[in-house]
Amino acid sequence: MPKIHTEATVIGHAECLVIGGGVIGSSIAYHVAREGRSTIMLERTMPGEGASGAAAGMLAAESEEFIDSDLEQLARTSRDEFPELVRELERLSGVSVEFRTEGFVAPFRSEAEGERRWKAANMREDNQPEWWNAKELARRIPGIDRQAIGAIYRSKETQLVPVQLCRAYAGAASVLGATIWSCTHAEQLVVQNGRVCGVVTDRGFFSCDQVIIAGGLDSMNLLDQAGFHYPLYPVKGEAVAVSLKDHPLEYTIYADDIYLVPKQKNEVWIGATSLPNLYDKEVTVEGLEGLLARAAAWLPRVREASFVRTWAGLRPQAAAGRPFIGAVPGLEGVYAAVGHYRNGVLLSEATGRAMAGLLKGADAEELGISNFSSVRIKEESL
Ligand SMILES: Cc1cc2nc3c(=O)[nH]c(=O)nc-3n(C[C@H](O)[C@H](O)[C@H](O)COP(=O)(O)OP(=O)(O)OC[C@H]3O[C@@H](n4cnc5c(N)ncnc54)[C@H](O)[C@@H]3O)c2cc1C
Numbered sequence: 001m002p003k004i005h006t007e008a009t010v011i012g013h014a015e016c017l018v019i020g021g022g023v024i025g026s027s028i029a030y031h032v033a034r035e036g037r038s039t040i041m042l043e044r045t046m047p048g049e050g051a052s053g054a055a056a057g058m059l060a061a062e063s064e065e066f067i068d069s070d071l072e073q074l075a076r077t078s079r080d081e082f083p084e085l086v087r088e089l090e091r092l093s094g095v096s097v098e099f100r101t102e103g104f105v106a107p108f109r110s111e112a113e114g115e116r117r118w119k120a121a122n123m124r125e126d127n128q129p130e131w132w133n134a135k136e137l138a139r140r141i142p143g144i145d146r147q148a149i150g151a152i153y154r155s156k157e158t159q160l161v162p163v164q165l166c167r168a169y170a171g172a173a174s175v176l177g178a179t180i181w182s183c184t185h186a187e188q189l190v191v192q193n194g195r196v197c198g199v200v201t202d203r204g205f206f207s208c209d210q211v212i213i214a215g216g217l218d219s220m221n222l223l224d225q226a227g228f229h230y231p232l233y234p235v236k237g238e239a240v241a242v243s244l245k246d247h248p249l250e251y252t253i254y255a256d257d258i259y260l261v262p263k264q265k266n267e268v269w270i271g272a273t274s275l276p277n278l279y280d281k282e283v284t285v286e287g288l289e290g291l292l293a294r295a296a297a298w299l300p301r302v303r304e305a306s307f308v309r310t311w312a313g314l315r316p317q318a319a320a321g322r323p324f325i326g327a328v329p330g331l332e333g334v335y336a337a338v339g340h341y342r343n344g345v346l347l348s349e350a351t352g353r354a355m356a357g358l359l360k361g362a363d364a365e366e367l368g369i370s371n372f373s374s375v376r377i378k379e380e381s382l
Contacts, residue, residue, distance in 0.1 A: 009204035009205060010204065010205050010206075010207060011181075011201070011203055011204040011205060011206055012040055012179065012181075012206050012207075013038075013206070013207045013208065014038040014039050014040040014178075014179070014206070014208050015037045015038045015039070015208065015209045015210060016032045016037055016038070016039045016040075016208065016209070016210045016211075016212060016359060017039075017040050017041075017042065017198070017199055017206055017208035017210070017211050017212070018032070018039065018040070018041040018042070018212045018214055019041075019042050019186040019199065019211065019212065019213050019214060019215050019219075019222065020041075020042075020043065020044075020050075020213070020214035020215040020216060020219070021041055021042075021043030021046070021047035021048070021166065021170060021180065021182070022047075022048065022050045022051060022052040022166065022214065022216050022344065023048075023052040023055075023162060023165060023166055023169070023344050023345050023348040024052075024214045024216070024337050024338070024340060024344055024347075024348055024351055024352070025041060025043070025212070025214035025215070025337075026041065026047050026048075026166045026169035026170045026173065026348075027169050027348040027349060027351060027352030027353075028212055028214055028337060028351070028352045028355045028356065029041040029169065029170065029173040029178050029180070029352075030089070030169040030170075030172050030173040030176070030178075030352060031352040031353050031355065031356035032173075032178070032212075032352075032355070032356045032359060033172075033173045033176035033177055033178040034176055034356070035356050035360060036177075037359070037360075038177065038178075039173065039177070039178035039179070040178065040179045040180075040181060040206060040208070041170065041173065041178060041179070041180050041181065042181045042184045042185075042186050042199070042201060042206070043180065043181065043182050043183075043184065044183070044184065044185045044186075044215075044218075045182070045183065046182050046183070047166040047167060047169075047170045047180065047182065048162065048163035048164075048165075048166030048167060049163075050216045050217070050313075050314075051216050051217065051313045051314055051315055051316060051344065052162050052163065052165075052166050052216075052344065052345065053162065053163045053166070053313065054237065054239065054311055054312060054313020054314075055162040055313065055344070055345050056159070056162075056239060056259065056261045056269050056271050056272065057159045057160045057161055057162045057165070057261065057269075057345055058104070058157070058159045058252060058254070058259065058261060058345070058346070059078075059079045059082055059157060059158045059159060059160070059345065059346045060104065060157055060254065060343075060346060061075040061076045061078070061079035061080075061156075061157070061346060062076075062104075062121070062127055062129075062154050062156065062157060063104050063106065063154060063157055063254045064342075064343060064346075066343075067321050067322060068322075068371075070368075070371040070372075071322060071323075071371075073368065074347060074350050074351075074368060074369070074372075075343060075346055075347060075350075076126070077350050077368065078346055078347050078348070078349040078350035078351075079156070079157070079158065079346060079349075080156075081349045081350070081353070082099070082158060082160075082349060083099075083101070083158075085349050086099045086160070086168075088172070089165075089168040089169060089171075089172045090168060092171065092172035092175045092176070093167070093168045093169075093170075093171030093172040093174075093175065094171065095164055095167045095168040095171050096164060096168075097160040097161055097164045097165045097168050098160055098161040098164060098263065098264060099158060099159075099160045100158060100159050100160065100252075100262070101158050102250050102251050102252070102262075103153060103154055103155040103156065103157055103158075103251055103252070104153070104154045104157035104251065104252045104253075104254040105132070105137070105140070105141065105151045105152075105153050105154075105251045105252065105253055105254065106121075106151055106152045106153075106154070106253075106254050106255065106256075107137060107141075107144065107145075107148040107150070107151040107253065107255055107298060108148065108149065108150060108151065108152075109147050109148060109149060110149070111149070113256075114131075114149070114150050114152075117152045118131060118152060121152045121154070127154070128155065128156070129152050129153065129154055130152070130153040130155070131150065131151075131152065131153075132150055132151045132152075132153055133149075133150050134148065134149045134150055136150075137150055137151045140153075140250070140251065141249070141250070141251060141253070141299070142247065143299060143300065143301045144298065144299060145297060145298050145299065145300055148298065153251075157252065157254075159252055159261055160345075161263065162345045165345065165348070169348075169352075181201075181203070181206075184201050184202065184203050185201055185202045186199045186200075186201050186215070186222065187199075187200050187201060187202060188200040188225065189211060189222060189225045189226060189331075189334065190205070191331065194331070194332055195331070195332030195333045196208070196210070196211050196226075196331060196332065196333040196334050197209075197333075199211060208333075209333060210333045210334075210335065210359055211333060211334050211335070212335045212336065212337065212355060212359070213226075213328070213334070213335070213336040213337075213338065214336070214337045214338065215338070216316045216338065216344075217232055217234055217314055217316040219232065219316075219336065219338040220232055223328065223336060223338070226328045226330065226331040226334045227328075227329075227330040227331055228328045228329060228330065228331075228336075228374060230318065230319075230320065230324050230336070230338065230339070230374075230377065231318070231319040231320075232316050232317065232318055232319070232338065232339055233276065233277055233317055233319065234276070234277065234278060234279055234314035234315065234316070234317070235274055235275065235276050235277075235314070235315040235317045235341065235342070236273070236274075236275040236276075236278040236279075236280070236281070236312055236313070236314055236315075237271060237272035237273055237274060237275070237312060237313055237314075237315055237342075238271070238272060238273040238275075238283045238284070238287040238288065238291065238310065238311070238312040239269060239270060239271035239272045239291070239310065239311055239312070239313075240269075240270050240271075240283075240288055240291050240292065240307075240308075240309070240310040241263070241267050241268070241269050241270070241308040241309050241310070242267070242268055242270065242292075242302060242305035242306065242307055242308055243265065243266050243267050243268075243305055243306045243308050244266045244267075244268055244301060244302070244305045245266075245301070245304050245305060245306075246301075248262060248266045249262040249268050249299070250262065253298055253299065255294075255298055257294050258270065258271075258291065258294035258295050258298065259271060259272075260295055260298070260299060260302075267308060268295075268302070268305070270291050270292065270295045270302070271291065272291070273287045273290065273291065274342075275287075276317070278314075279314065280312075281311075281312040281313065281314065282312065283310045283311065283312050287312075288310060315341050315342050315344075316338060316339055316340060316341060316344070317339065317341045317342075318338070318339030318341065318377075320339070320377045320380055321380070322339065322371070322372060322376075322377065322380075323337070323338065323339040323340045323341070323347070323351070323372050324336055324337070324338055324339050324372060324373075324374065324377055325337045325351055325354060325355065325369045325372040325373075326358065326364060326369060326372060326373040326374055327358070327373070327374070328374065329374045329375075335355065335358065335359065337351050337352075337355055350368075354367040354368065354369045
């Protein structure tokens with residue numbers, strides 16, 4: 001059990017101490033500070049340098065397949081709040097997140113594939129997909145491959161630049177009174193009379209009433225310290241950015257085998273590979289070759305584009321298959337929001353907002369997160 005380090009220097013105190021400055025931790029810090037509560041966020045490096053900085057930034061609540069309807073609903077709610085959230089974050093922080101609302105296009109090469117996609121797109125009443133035939137697709141996306149005979153268009157899907165989102169969350173949180181401690185590693189939870197009272201870091205001791213573990217893939221050690229074993233593993237993703245010549249791409253192309261996400265300066269981010277259990281962040285020639293070939297098969301002018309950069313990141317996937325968002329059992333005052341796998345950017349708004357409510361004592365069921373609680377996760381792991 002963690003001990004109290006009374007001899008350690010007390011660096012600061014807050015009601016709520018958030019560990020991790022990715023999209024999840026920084027969203028929590030923002031939402032908690034917005035409730036008027038004193039907040040500290042600890043980040044080992046800089047906000048957005050973990051998996052969040054590697055993400056493409058798609059808020060693909062309708063295009064993605066989710067493990068169940070609870071997660072899908074959380075994703076929808078989160079995506080739909082983004083326009084308002086972005087306005088508020090940009091106003092407070094002065095950081096642009098380069099939010100884009102042109103929508104996503106899912107092209108197909110055969111009638112059968114089109115029918116299958118159309119059926120899936122119409123599964124819910126609140127979806128309003130459009131069917132584009134080959135002529136419409138070629139008009140909307142000049143230079144699309146001629147073998148693409150149509151597409152499903154989803155106008156409500158949006159996208160942004162995730163590292164900017166982290167900075168905007170953190171910046172807005174600071175404006176609302178939170179303190180952001182970058183380059184500060186949380187090492188040890190400290191417990192007194194059965195409840196958490198602070199965290200020892202490489203800079204000294206922070207005291208608090210509540211701790212929220214949001215360290216992405218590296219959260220396991222802290223969760224284990226609190227007595228909750230929640231296995232996480234990496235799913236490595238490689239991506240590449242190119243700059244298109246002549247005219248920009250307007251819509252995000254969300255194909256079965258690849259996505260192409262338009263950004264500023266004619267850039268297109270192409271991703272991503274999906275390689276479970278790899279901890280390195282190298283980009284292999286094989287990975288890069290595959291991404292570029294699949295992208296050029298849909299948009300041949302990718303071949304004439306200039307290379308910008310390539311990168312890789314580690315998606316925090318949970319063995320339980322679902323994120324854990326809730327109170328950590330067995331240790332009073334400890335909460336966690338981890339395991340958002342390939343949709344952390346999308347889920348960040350709903351996760352941060354729900355966590356802020358939970359910390360104030362609201363009911364998990366009413367907040368829409370009871371299915372991401374430790375109880376549900378334990379039941380499913382049995
Ligand atoms: C190639 C790729 C593309 C992706 N595309 C998308 C996308 O389009 N849309 C989408 O929604 N998601 C996407 N994702 C997934 C998304 O990136 C993740 O789900 C999300 O970033 C997870 O956020 P996080 O805050 O939990 O983790 P992280 O971003 O990893 O943040 C955790 C932070 O905690 C810090 N930390 C850890 N331990 C400690 C400690 N002890 N003390 C202090 N700090 C600590 C780390 O330094 C890190 O900064 C993609 C991922 C990859 C790799």
